[in-house]
Amino acid sequence: MSSYFRRLSETAFEPTEHVGGAWNPDEQHIAPVLGLLAHLVEVDHAARRPEAPLVLARASYDILGVLPMERFEVATRVVRPGRTIELVEATLSHDGRPAVTLRGWMLQRSDTSAIAGDPLPTMPDIVSLPTWAPADLWPGGAIRSIDVHREYVGPGRSRCWIRPRHPLLESEPVSSRARVLGMLDFANGIATRVAPEEALYPNVDLTASLFREPAGEWFGLDTSVSFGADGIGLTESVVSDLAGPLGTSSQTLTVRPR
Template sequence: MGGAFYEPRGGGRYLSTELTAGPWSSDSQHFGPPSALIVRELERCAPRQDAVLSRVVFEILGPVPVAELEVRARVERPGRTVELLSAELTAGSRPVVKAHAWRISGADTAAIAAGGPGRLEPPEAAGPMGIPDGWGRGYLDAMEWRTLRGGLFDQGGATVWVRPLVDLVDGEKTTALQRLFTVADSASGVSSLLDIRQWIFINTDLSVHLHRRPTGDWFALDAETTIGPGGVGLATSALHDEAGPVGRTAQALVVRPRT
């Protein structure tokens, strides 16, 4: 599949392509591509080869339009061991996403590395996952989906391998970290408990914690959704690459009936 999620326009500006369009509207983006675009900017912000982004939190201030965007990042709190970075994504003059990230300098803890869930079966052991009626197709068609359990056709928990079929920015090689973030926001979709034709369940944020650098092209979401009694939900997932677990995600959900 050709194309990219974004075309560079210079000066931190990017033209969104139709491949960024999300399941709710062809005019607004799935949050996977814009979160990855922000992470790309964070990677380039006063870069340090020895440091790892350990946590990134995105506050989604409103729908991200399929339009020209501008992204900026800066160091909020410098430090030798720990740094706090921030970023903002704007559409026109309107901020649509604010993000904060902790960046931690590397150290050799390989001898004591432990904990976390077990490794998943690999992508080649998973079956293809189709896209049901009622889901917008831009972003969904730009990704390859393979399921170990559940998925968009099955309400409830899911374990799904995903990889992008297009570059993040046209003419650039996408990093493993950027690829991971194109996937991370999909936990609430693959583990949905509700019919998208009858209910809206949109996340107001995305939190991603990582305990090591991700590698490869494929990333898995071992995801669950919980719906509370007052219009609020929570989607969480364990993130994996083919080498094993790499981190966790969480999303707060606004849950409403379609009118």
């Protein structure tokens, strides 16, 4: 089974055919890219402080431009060091031009099991949702690389279970947090408000906050997509695994009727 990316060196990577974009198959779909950046900040963090690692609680990505299906470089750094809280950053560059940045808050774990709980909506069972082929609506290798069970509620509203068929990197362990962060950008194309033939609505960012450790292969997205009247949209998702909700995700959209 091939992966989404091949590691060329400590800082250099290249995409495989499974990263082809939905708006343009010759450009990288940003979903696997976001997962890779999360993985790389976790790898850097574990190497720096293996004795007391923090967890990636919030990941805020800015998408600075399109990314061709070519080799790229990733640099990581610590913006705000700390014993219990750190702010870290990863920058993906192609041909010397920054294309995607991640700023992540790493937080200390503590035992809050006695007061744990959340009011977020729960997902239906996977078996209760029909299978859906997103490749019937969208082109690109990334869309073809996922399994989806989806309940279409209405325009801009869906609930789905999603599972990647490929690892981010061959022969390299990747955390459940990085895996789920590598799936969240698919939400905008699964809960479609209008067909892609009617309008372009790519996102310029993605911010996710996870309040517990994800588990398993399947991740749930309870998603709503809203378009304003002046060309700006918003995609919001409650993120779940089989045990229940584990966080939220939001994407700011630039909406352009064709």
